[in-house]
Structure formats: C-alpha cells, structure tokens
Amino acid sequence: MRPRQLYFAVFTWLVLSGGRFTAPFLTNVAQLSETLTGLALAMQTVCMSMFLSVGGAIADHLEKKYPHRGRAATLIFGLGLSTTAFMLHGVVVHFSQQNSASKFVLSCHVILRMVYSTGLAFVMPVLDGLTLSYLVEQGSQKEDFGKERLFGAVSWAIASVILGPFIDIYGFEVLLVSAPLAFLYCFVTVAVFTHEMTSNENPIGNADAGSDSEREGAIQPDKRNEVVLDNDGPDIELLQRVPDKPKRHFTWLLLKIVCGTAYSVGYILSSFTLSMGTSVVESLxxxxxxxxxxxxxxxxxxxxVTVVFEIPIFQMSPKLLELFGPEKLQEIACLAYITRVVGYTFIPKNRMWMVLFLEPLHGVTYACAKTSQVEFAARIAPKGYESSGQGLLQGLIGIGSFIGLSLGGWLEDTFGPKMMYRSYATVVLVGLISLYVSEKLHKKRLEYEKEENNTLVLLTQSQRLNYQSTSERGER
Incomplete structure (x- = not known):
C-alpha cells in the first residue's frame, strides 16, 4: 500500500464531513447568517493555523519515539477529534430547536468549528510529511509527491458528486451520518498501511535509516532551486545543527530559513494573498x-470539473517543477485565480451552467499552488522533520485564510458576492506583483554576486602570478 490510498481515504472523509458543503450546512442546519458563517470558518482557519506546526512537530516526535506508528497515531487522533466535533453540531441543533438563534447556541457552533480545525491540523501536514518520508525511504524523488496527492483529488471529486444528490433528497443532515462512516473507512486504511509499513525493512520516518549521502541530500536544497531558497552559509549551518539541538528550537530555525531572503518573503506574501482569495472560494x-x-x-x-484539471497537473508535477520551479507554478496559480473569480462576477442569475467553463481554472490554481508550496517546504526541511516543515509553511499561509474568510463573509453580506470576488482578485494581484518583483531583484543580486566572485578569483590568480614573477627575479 502506498500513501495514495491514505489520500483517497482522507479526502473522502473531508467531503463527507462537510467539504465545500460546510458553509451551506452551517446556514441551513445551524441557522448561521453568511456573516457568522464566514466568521466561524475564519476562526476555524486561524485555529488550524495555530496548531499546524504543533501537529507536525508532535507527529515527528512520536515517530521517533514509536517508529512506524507515531505519525499514523497522530493522523487517527486528528480524524477522530474532527469527526466528533462535526457530529456534535447535530447534538446542538437537536437540543436547541426552540432557541436556535441564541448567542450561546451560535457560539457553540463556532467553537465546534474550531475544535474540528484543531483535529484537522493533526491530519494534513502529517499526511504530507508521511508521504514525503515514504518517497525518500523508497528511493523516489520528493517531486513525485503530486503523483500520490492526485488520488486525494480523485476521491474529492467522486465523494462530492455522490454526496450532492443525497443532500438534495435527504437534506444537509445526511452529513451527520456520512462523517462517522468515512472516519471508520480512514481508520481501517491507516491501520492496514501501518501494518504493511511495520513489516518493511526500511520503515517510514526512521531518522537513522539511510546513508550519510541521503542525509546530506535531505538537508541540502536542490541545486536547481538555488534562486528560490538561496540558503547560503549561515542557514545551511543551522540546518546541519538541527539533529543536535533541542526539538523546541527547530521551528524557530525553520522560520529563520523560510524568511531568510527577500525572495522567500515575496513567495510567502504571494502564497498569503492567494490563500486569502482561495479561502472564500473553498468555503463560500x-x-x-x-x-x-x-x-x-x-x-x-x-x-x-475542477478535479479533471487537477489530476494531470499533479501527475506531471515532477516535470512541471523541473521546467518551471515552485515560483513559476505559484504565479500560474495566481493568474488562474484572478481570471476565474473575475469571470464569476459576469455570470447572470439562473445561468449556473456558465460556471462550468470557469471551474477548470480552480483545478489549475489548487494543483499548481499545492505542488509549489509542498515542494518549497520539502526543500527546507531536513530528513525526519518533513511534517514540521509542511506544518510551519501551512501555518503561515493559513493566516491568510483567516483574514480572507473574516472579511469575505462580511463583504458578501454587505456588498454582495460580485464586489467580494473582485476585491480578492485585486488582493491576489498585489501578491503576484510582489512575487514577480522580488524574483527579478533576487536574480539580479545572484548575478552580481557571481560576477563579484569571478572578479575575486581573477585577482587572486593575478596576485599569484605577480608573486611568482617577483620570486623568480629575486633568485636571479
């Protein structure tokens, strides 16, 4: 069994425990307004952002302490916590039918979304980190991540198209039944995967496995990514000292590396603004x-329709990364988002079929951005700390989702969806320009440093020739 089966199971659970139907579920079942729905989802996002790096770090720590089982146990814990929180929405609705609009009841629904996201923080970075670790242990390239991840996209589409008719027939309450069933499916899948990996001679996540050259390969960034990370001497030394440092210092070391150059800051800013934009698309x-x-x-x-375009991008992700690099894929994702949401604003009412022509662009946005961000984080995280690296970057980007949803629900309630989507298109455009400018400036700096180093080499050779010439004249 490969991680692709885990992605298939987890993304099936994501859909059957709400998925994109979460916002309509909250408005129709929990009786939240659009503003409160946006606020609840925003609080969910910020809570998840706070725990993403924690979830990844705990998973890595448990994997060291309990080889072959640590990350899997963390994954099951997160799925169970989120499923329980989602089912409690039904309990709150059942016992508050006469007073569903009270502040206490509404607060309960918001708190449950926060608990749900806390569990999710122990799922997504752990799943990504487990996959990256698996690929390394199996001798595959980390760039093959997209080939495993695309199975999540497939299950997301299958589960969504099956769930839609059930909701039309039985209402959104059907999610209260589908969520626990999906959790049981995930539990069995993770258990089988763990059992198979335990019997493997090179178990996942064993930091002592592999040769010294593999360790160095996991620490050193890929040469073709020099423009992106530009990890010069001090940052590489920090990475090399990570295994000897206390675990609590590692997040700060990674944070320093991620924000160590102007280009890295530009990349994160672009991811931040794109996260603001995609949050309202994914949730509202x-x-x-x-x-x-x-x-x-x-x-x-x-x-x-969106997944049909995600699948080939994830499948071709190694070639796309080699051809464009993470930064260009991020720029493509931004352009696709801007085109899509601006197009939404020109669709007239009762012409829903026209949306299908724009939905492929979401597949381009999501697949390119996800592939780019996972690769960026994978290249800064040393072996054995894959989940920590993924959690840190996703946590930083998740703050953008919180801001996006906090404003998105209010903008949609106050000014309507057209104004909201045009506003977020502008925000993403600002991030795109920042990334483009920082990339150009960074390349110029690298070219200048290269020319300066060449000049120093020429001066050194000239000084050596002059010294040899002087010595020869002295002997004569």
Missing part, C-alpha cells in the same frame, strides 16, 4: 452558487 463558493439557482447535485458536479 457554494453559497454563491445557491444564489445563482444551483442545486447540490450541480455543486458536486462543479467539483468534478
């Missing part, structure tokens, strides 16, 4: 589709 888009007269079945179909 089905509310907009409902305003256009869409059914849940049609909403599920839009997910299939």
């Amino acid at each position: 888009i089905f509310l907009f589709f409902e305003s256009l007269g869409s059914s849940s079945t049609m909403c599920g179909l839009t997910v299939v």
